[in-house]
Amino acid sequence: MKDTNKHQGLRNQLAKQLEEKGITDKNVLEAIKRIPRHLFLDSGFEDFAYQDKAFPIAAGQTISQPFTVAFQTQLLQVKKDDKILEIGTGSGYQTAVLVALGAKVYSVERQNELFKITSALLPKMGIRPKHLSFGDGYKGLPNYAPFDSIIVTAGAPIIPKPLMAQLKIGGRLVIPLGEGEQIMTMLIRKNETQFEKHEFGEFRFVPLLEDKN
Template sequence: MNDTFKHQGLRKKLVKVIKNKGITDEAVLNAIGKIPRHLFMDSGFLDHAYQDKAFPIAANQTISQPYTVAFQTELLNIKQGSKILEIGTGSGYQTAVLCELGAKVYSIERQNELFKKTSKFLPKLGYRAKKLIFGDGYIGLKEEAPYDGIIVTAGAPFVPKPLLSQLKIGGRLVIPVGDDVQVMTMFTRKGHKEFEKEEFGEFRFVPLLEDKN
């Protein structure tokens, strides 16, 4: 679990890269600068950990590009104590960013291999989600709703209705929508049945899988 001066220096460079791409939220930049991303990746990829790229992890999934993580996180507008639902725990890197920002994180992962690995690994780094759950992200986590924000870290072919219904008034759902290429989309809940929709350009994600278990 080494985090060397070299790693810290590479992180500083990474923060500059994503800042130059337009990320302005200082808290988000600080989180990216603090979290040892190389520990979330298989050792063979250590040299690539601080490039602004997505990389493969277990179960045919990826650890998202740092810029994408920062972009989605910035859209959520997290405050200390914000209640956030994450769909797709994956490597746990995005979870760690949310925890670093002081969010109360509830996270769902449907790949059992990743779920087991990440639920053991995150606490070792000092990141404790309120709940890590093995289950179906399409249905959200109703028993803990409503949420200040919901973040989906995989490409969804459509917007799952349960996720919209689990937002607080004023809450935000940040979700990449589409099949091959996704459009980063944010829904802000304005009323019981009223949502404002904004779109923020194209991204590429692994697909959000429905529960096949």
């Protein structure tokens, strides 16, 4: 698990590129500079790890492109010690970025193969989310709710009601909504029953699968 000066240089270039594409949150850019994305990919992709592209990972899933990770993270406006629910741990890269920002991350992954790989990888890298779990992201983690914010890293046809219920008042839920192409959507919880909705253009994600068992 090598992380070299060359990798650091490539991360610095990537952060500069993301800034040029419109990422303004300095803390998010610093987190991108700190997290060794190449370690989340198969060694065959190592030379491409700092391109702003998505790549395949285990279980037919993908690691999101860095711009998408930075964009979703920026929308959350993460503060130190924020309690964040992440739906779709995936490779663990987004998890690592949130932890680097000082968040207490509770993450759910429904692909057992990925869950096992990522649960072993993150501690080896010294990245410690509060809780990783294998399960159905549609249900969230009611036992740990409420959350300061919720991030969904897979495309969903609808916003799962349990996730809305697990968000604190004043909290933000960021989710890519739609089939095929998704619209990045943010809900801000105003009170017990009201949510303010914002939309931020098209993105493409793997689908958020509901556990049918």
